[in-house]
Amino acid sequence: MNRKTLVLPAVIGLLAPVLAACGGSGSGSNGGDGIVVGTTDRFTASKDAPAPLDPAYAYDVGTWNILRQTVQTLMIQPKGDGEPVPEAAQSCGFTDSGNERYACKLRDGLKFANGDAITAEDVKYSIDRARAIQSDSGVFALLSTIDTVETQGDNEVIFHLKTADATFPYKLSTPVAGIVNPDDYEKNKLRDGFDVDGSGPYTMRADVKGDELVDVQFTKNPNYKGTLKVNNDKVELRSFADADAMGTALEKGDIDLMTRSMSPAQIQKLSNASGGAVDLVEVAGLEIRYLAFNTSAPAVKSRAVREAMAQVVNRSELVSKVYGSQAEPLYSMVPASITGHSNSFFNKYGDPSVTKAKSILARADITTPVKLTLHYTTDHYGSATKEEFELLQKQLNGSGLFDVTIKGEPWATFVPAERKGEYEVWGMGWFPDFPDADSYIAPFLDKDNFLKLPYANSRIRNTLIPESRREADRLSAVGSLTNIQDIVAEDVPLLPLWQGKQYVAARDDVTGTAYALNSSSTLQLWELGRGMSG
Known part of the structure; x- marks a missing residue:
């Protein structure tokens, strides 16, 4: 096996990435000079979201x-x-x-x-x-x-x-x-469509079919001045319908690199392969998955229902059966590798227990089984999401305390519906805005939170979040951050499920793959270059 070990700066205690080889063939990019990167991210302009790439709107x-x-x-x-x-x-x-x-x-x-x-x-x-x-x-x-x-x-x-x-x-x-030109961006109106202008390391040209962006050509910006060293002249970002199609393109040499979201089966296969011209890079990641609750919806308005769900869900089974070694159970919205993390949900609920959940519902005089629908997106977090929600459904219904239906929607439909409050319970992922506990708390619990949650806790908003932000030494903020996580475990407006690793698979003539993603899942295309990686 062509195996490499990469030693990178630590990220708040995260493990340094490791690299393993896998099979593949072809010359990459069909011999072209531009580096072609595959993604399963979908970019759609719609009536509900006509300006997906305006910096004043974009938030995924x-x-x-x-x-x-x-x-x-x-x-x-x-x-x-x-x-x-x-x-x-x-x-x-x-x-x-x-x-x-x-x-x-x-x-x-x-x-x-x-x-x-x-x-x-x-x-x-x-x-x-x-x-x-x-x-x-x-x-x-x-x-x-x-x-x-x-x-x-x-x-x-x-x-x-x-x-x-x-x-x-x-x-x-x-x-x-981001800094935008007033000539291109109106003061009080979002810029519809897929045009983007700025002063970053690249300019871009969008290939749009219908209302969907399918391909982006990034070309090195000759006027760029900043800290970044741009190691290539051109990168193409190509959107695929699913991980299988993206993987096939890499095997054929139509693309040079693929990233989120690869399926768990793909990652396992690539990890076990030996020889060949494709390398799998495991990169420190801070992605989490969780359930969100519309606490105004009748089915989950009672805290007891949400507590009972927290008591029944078996994270360990969910991770082992769906994601394997690529994820770990999560007992707080703040992942374990971030300063301020606390296992608040485990501290309150311990191991899954149908008996305890039944007692919680009985004390609140809740009639069982509780009927509700779990919603998930079919095309944003990878193909394993459906399997994940099928298992959640099985766990909850298997308790005899719930009658759960699951329903999947494409991201372009899912997000507007969630923001309008149409869902009782829905599954989401989160890639942090920046690697700090605040990025796992304020976006969900502060005023104007992006989920539009009706849940509002005045102590969190008015006291604990401001307290935590006053501390330049983040270790000094741990007390406030722990209190917030304990309140979330008590009230359950959100139910954390797991935290995951992230991966890049690339042909071995592409360099810079160790830095293609940072821990916040920022795609750093400027790091990529050509030349045998050794």
């Missing part, structure tokens, strides 16, 4: 991975992970002891891809625009601690925050804080 890992190649931010997460560093800025930092005033100076000579100069006023325009539009994706909430944005001259931007926020540098590294 797929669309963010397009924006990160094209739209520049003041800060960026380094390729080996860790705290964010200046990108469009030459320097940034808090200028007061209370973490409420944050100032950035822009790099000299910054330009948009079309040659227009970038000024501090453009940065202010971009961030104020996202805050003002308040799109229903909820992405604007990442900027919720901003009070006002001030400019001083053409090169300095000052953010005045409402409250202390030690995580603010991370938020400035997310695409919602």
Whole structure:
């Protein structure tokens, strides 16, 4: 077996990636110079979501991975992970002891891809625009601690925050804080369709069929100025209907690399293969999966119903039967490798127990079986999602306490329905906005949360989240973060299921694959190059 070991900087205790070889044939990209990357992410413009790639709207890992190649931010997460560093800025930092005033100076000579100069006023325009539009994706909430944005001259931007926020540098590294040209993006209106313009490492050309983006050509931006070293001139991102089709394309040499979402069976097969021209890279990941509850829906309005579900669900069986070694049971919305994690759900519920669940429902005078529907998306998190929900259904119905139906919908239908409150219980995945516990708490539990959850806990929102953000030393925030996780386990507006690893499979003449994804699942296409990887 052609085996390699990669030693990378640790990510808050995460294991360094390891590399194993697998079978394959062909020359990759059919001999073309551009590196072709496969994904099962689907990009659709619809009546409910006409502007999927506008930084003021986009809020899923797929669309963010397009924006990160094209739209520049003041800060960026380094390729080996860790705290964010200046990108469009030459320097940034808090200028007061209370973490409420944050100032950035822009790099000299910054330009948009079309040659227009970038000024501090453009940065202010971009961030104020996202805050003002308040799109229903909820992405604007990442900027919720901003009070006002001030400019001083053409090169300095000052953010005045409402409250202390030690995580603010991370938020400035997310695409919602991306710098856009006022000539291309209207102040009070989202930009419909799939056009994207910015000052990032690439320009892009979109191949659209109907209302769906099927292929993106990224070309090196000659006007780019920032911290990134771009190791290629062109990358193509090609969207596939499913993991099998993507895997076939890699085997045939039609693509050079594939990433999310490979199926568990594919990953297992690639891990066990020996020899050949394709390598499998296991990369430290922070992905989680969970169930969300519409706590206003009659079927799950009673906390006892949600508690009983938490008591019945068997995470270990779910992981072992569906995902194997590629995932681990999760007992909090904050994954185990993040500072501030607590096993709150295990501490409260222990091992699965039908007897305990029955007692919970009996005390609340709930008639059984409780009838409800679990909803999942058929095309966003990979083919194993259906199998996962079939097993959840079997576990819940097998208890005799529930009468569960499951229903799958494509992502383009699933998301608008979820946001409109049409589902009682639905399954979601989460790739963090940045590697900090705040990114697993505020997006779900704070005001303007992206799930539009009716659940609201005033102690979490008004006391514990602000307390945690005041602590620049994240170890000092552990107390507040643990209290939040304990409340979630008590009230069960969310039910964490598992946390997973992430993988890249690439032909062995592609270099930089160890950094193709960071722990937040950011696709770093600029790291890829050509040349035998050894």
